[in-house]
Amino acid sequence: MNILQAHRVWLTRLVIAGACGLAWASTQPESPWPAGAAPVESAASFDIERVLADEIERVTLLDLRMRPAPAPSDYRIADALLEIACTLDPTDAERVRRRLEAAYQCADLDAVAARTRELIRLDPADTVSTLRLISIQMGRLQTVQERLTAYDRFLGPDGDRLDPSIRSRLALDAALLARESGDEPGFIRRLSQAVALDATHKEAAALAATYVASRRPDDRLSAIELTSNLLLADPIDPNLHLALAAELAKVGAFEQARRFHRNAGALLASNPARAGDEGLQVERLILRWQIEGPAAAHQAMLELLEAMRYNQTVLLDQMRRAGVPTTDTLPPEEIRLGLATERLRMLAADAMGDRTAVAESIADYSRSVDRMLDILGDRTRRPAWMTDADVIGQIITIVVERLIIHAWTGVGIEDMIEQLREMQLLEQLNEPTVRAWLSLYQEAPLIAEERFRQLLGAHPLARLGMGLAREKAQDPAGAVEHYRRVAADYPLSVAAAWARSRSKSMRQVDISISEQTDHAVALARQVPGWVDRIVLDPSTFMGLELTADRTTYGPTDEVLLTFTLRNNAPIPLGLGADRPINSRMLVSPELDTGFTQSAAFRLTPEVFDLHRRFRLAPREQVTFTVRADPGFSGWYAEVAAIAAMRIRYRVFQGFEVRDGILAPGPMCLSAQSEQLLRTPLPGAEMAPDALADRLRTVDGRDLQHALAVLRMRLVRPLPTDTPSDFADAVSAAAERFRNASSSERALMLAILPHARLAPVAAEFDRTVERVLPDETDQTVLALAILTRAAIPNSTLLTLQPVQNDPILASLAQRHADRLARDDSLCYARARSLQDLMTAPEQSGTSNAPRR
Numbered sequence: 001m002n003i004l005q006a007h008r009v010w011l012t013r014l015v016i017a018g019a020c021g022l023a024w025a026s027t028q029p030e031s032p033w034p035a036g037a038a039p040v041e042s043a044a045s046f047d048i049e050r051v052l053a054d055e056i057e058r059v060t061l062l063d064l065r066m067r068p069a070p071a072p073s074d075y076r077i078a079d080a081l082l083e084i085a086c087t088l089d090p091t092d093a094e095r096v097r098r099r100l101e102a103a104y105q106c107a108d109l110d111a112v113a114a115r116t117r118e119l120i121r122l123d124p125a126d127t128v129s130t131l132r133l134i135s136i137q138m139g140r141l142q143t144v145q146e147r148l149t150a151y152d153r154f155l156g157p158d159g160d161r162l163d164p165s166i167r168s169r170l171a172l173d174a175a176l177l178a179r180e181s182g183d184e185p186g187f188i189r190r191l192s193q194a195v196a197l198d199a200t201h202k203e204a205a206a207l208a209a210t211y212v213a214s215r216r217p218d219d220r221l222s223a224i225e226l227t228s229n230l231l232l233a234d235p236i237d238p239n240l241h242l243a244l245a246a247e248l249a250k251v252g253a254f255e256q257a258r259r260f261h262r263n264a265g266a267l268l269a270s271n272p273a274r275a276g277d278e279g280l281q282v283e284r285l286i287l288r289w290q291i292e293g294p295a296a297a298h299q300a301m302l303e304l305l306e307a308m309r310y311n312q313t314v315l316l317d318q319m320r321r322a323g324v325p326t327t328d329t330l331p332p333e334e335i336r337l338g339l340a341t342e343r344l345r346m347l348a349a350d351a352m353g354d355r356t357a358v359a360e361s362i363a364d365y366s367r368s369v370d371r372m373l374d375i376l377g378d379r380t381r382r383p384a385w386m387t388d389a390d391v392i393g394q395i396i397t398i399v400v401e402r403l404i405i406h407a408w409t410g411v412g413i414e415d416m417i418e419q420l421r422e423m424q425l426l427e428q429l430n431e432p433t434v435r436a437w438l439s440l441y442q443e444a445p446l447i448a449e450e451r452f453r454q455l456l457g458a459h460p461l462a463r464l465g466m467g468l469a470r471e472k473a474q475d476p477a478g479a480v481e482h483y484r485r486v487a488a489d490y491p492l493s494v495a496a497a498w499a500r501s502r503s504k505s506m507r508q509v510d511i512s513i514s515e516q517t518d519h520a521v522a523l524a525r526q527v528p529g530w531v532d533r534i535v536l537d538p539s540t541f542m543g544l545e546l547t548a549d550r551t552t553y554g555p556t557d558e559v560l561l562t563f564t565l566r567n568n569a570p571i572p573l574g575l576g577a578d579r580p581i582n583s584r585m586l587v588s589p590e591l592d593t594g595f596t597q598s599a600a601f602r603l604t605p606e607v608f609d610l611h612r613r614f615r616l617a618p619r620e621q622v623t624f625t626v627r628a629d630p631g632f633s634g635w636y637a638e639v640a641a642i643a644a645m646r647i648r649y650r651v652f653q654g655f656e657v658r659d660g661i662l663a664p665g666p667m668c669l670s671a672q673s674e675q676l677l678r679t680p681l682p683g684a685e686m687a688p689d690a691l692a693d694r695l696r697t698v699d700g701r702d703l704q705h706a707l708a709v710l711r712m713r714l715v716r717p718l719p720t721d722t723p724s725d726f727a728d729a730v731s732a733a734a735e736r737f738r739n740a741s742s743s744e745r746a747l748m749l750a751i752l753p754h755a756r757l758a759p760v761a762a763e764f765d766r767t768v769e770r771v772l773p774d775e776t777d778q779t780v781l782a783l784a785i786l787t788r789a790a791i792p793n794s795t796l797l798t799l800q801p802v803q804n805d806p807i808l809a810s811l812a813q814r815h816a817d818r819l820a821r822d823d824s825l826c827y828a829r830a831r832s833l834q835d836l837m838t839a840p841e842q843s844g845t846s847n848a849p850r851r
Helices: 012-021 048-066 072-088 093-105 109-122 127-139 144-155 164-180 184-197 202-215 220-233 238-250 254-269 278-292 294-321 339-352 355-376 388-409 413-422 432-442 445-453 462-472 476-489 494-507 515-525 530-534 632-639 688-697 700-715 723-739 742-751 759-774 778-788 800-804 806-821 833-837
Strands: 542-548 560-567 573-576 584-592 600-602 606-609 621-627 645-653 656-658 661-663 670-672 676-678
Touching (some): 048 778, 048 833, 072 778, 127 144, 202 220, 238 254, 278 339, 278 494, 294 494, 339 355, 339 388, 339 494, 355 388, 445 462, 462 476, 542 645, 542 670, 584 632, 632 700, 632 833, 645 661, 688 723, 742 759, 778 806, 800 806
Antiparallel strands (some): 560 621, 584 606, 584 645, 645 676
């Protein structure tokens, strides 16, 4: 999700219902504040420039997040306002990061470089930004040789002051550049340096493994060693555990292969999208076959089938007792294994030599296939997206797979051929794969072998078919050699397990075990045991804490949240959105106004990407501090501040939404802050005439509070309020605006609602239009454009002071263009709380530039 758009509406209806249905009390409820705990806000502590910077950022984010699909011009508008905020408060690195994102979204490389340079000045420890700036500078060099020379300076003694994680990534860039220019020795040297500099640099480790594999494809031990190194770069990547399991299985190290396959299963179990993957289940059963024999795997599948049918029996019993119709629910005897698992069961029975078990499995398999064919043939039962061509293709695939199983085992093949002939499908299936399998029974074995040979590389079972042809030619030794290749090329396949069992029964030869097996086991055992533990619980390798800077806040105070990320592992771990320590954080505030239990609800969350470092050293921890509510949630907390309220913040690392509920992502953590207390706005329930008097007389923080009270009463009036009650207060604000300083004018524009949100505020808006022709302050004019110009011909857009300032003129033109272009929302057009909360769906990933 974009940093500038790190916002999504959660439970919008509930929030609005809470806002509209919350009964205002005529008196304040009993204070929840401990004695002496309420903060004291003094005028001396009021920094109007910093307050203005925060208010400008808030209204800018509200505006941007209301856009249905922000265009580069929207980001340029946002950047213009954020630049003013950064000028008012030049110490805020997070605000610079928002400007950086805006520049990135506008594809403005010069602006990206400038913002990155400023960010490094404010946060020198941000190694990600440092690398980005160096990479931008590299991109400006004209020739390959100039770039390589510059890279080598960073990689030599002159670059020693740089963090090794930065130099590692520069070395990889240099290696790729050398390879593109045909310098293979330079490629190898720089790639080796990239791997050596940072063990968490996954891309470098992966490229090294790929390079070695391409040069030495038959060196199984090197492949295992390199995959092990790659695994340590990211020990929670299930695909790396699966890759290592496959490499170990190629040389017969099945116990160790099962170890890493089990780890992958544990990791994928935390990912709902892949938790029920039948392919993983089949591979687990294949490894059991390889270790304990086909009978053990076959028995495991029978037990699985029995458990599935028992569960179905229990389900039906529960449905009957609850009075739920069971007509459309399958009876237990109709519950079967998945097709892939059933094929495995069939071939395990064949490897056992149990023809009865084979026949039983084929019968179940055939019934499953028939049921699937019936579904495909029924438009009302098959998936709606399937076209007739899709259906035909799926039917052909199923029929061919069934034919192959019969041809492979030899059980029922003649009947299968006859059925295809009767269905007039035999001619339609006249393609090379089908012809090859049929040739095992219709032609000489050597012809069949040649047909399969022509399918090598195109059909994964071609080598197996060649072995079967050799068996029919009474050449068991030749068959075993083919089976040996099957076991090596497809180590976690049912074909490999069957081929190994077949070779043992025919020739008493174990085609998977060799002199490399023990070496492979030794290499696998070098992967430390803690790798097996961390896949079960993310808290074993990292920690996450969320703390606020204090426990009590005034009604308009900003809440500062500090994330603490800790590497609990004994090795360095990568930090990033796709790294072991996930840097993407969603912070969800929960607000309780204290009136009733139903007053507690979640506000719109904020997303933060804390990718400021590439890695954390063993036992190292880092902290990141951000403003908790820069957008709508902070705005709403002030609008609801008629009473003391309790707020708690929850953070979801690598967040997901599961069944409408926020949850941490796979192998991620969540944490929550302490309960925080926020005092009500002073005078929140004062009489309108008293509020008008305050607006005329108070200064500093008292003025900020008075403006916030007026906003509250206009946007969310008390049950006893009527719009006309506040006409005098609005007039007082307008009078104050006419005579106010530029800073006060800017504060009023940022806080007070415009007439579309609160029609009674129209007098204030008219005053703004009358006063601003004589205004020269850039902040005031920019805020007036963003918050009050709701039509393309607004006089605010053509004021002479605006046209005289290139920045303001550009801002006004872009704002006018979007107002003329469409009727979509922006802050100046908001008419309700719903409008302010409306935002496009976001994926949750940051588009912030990494380099």
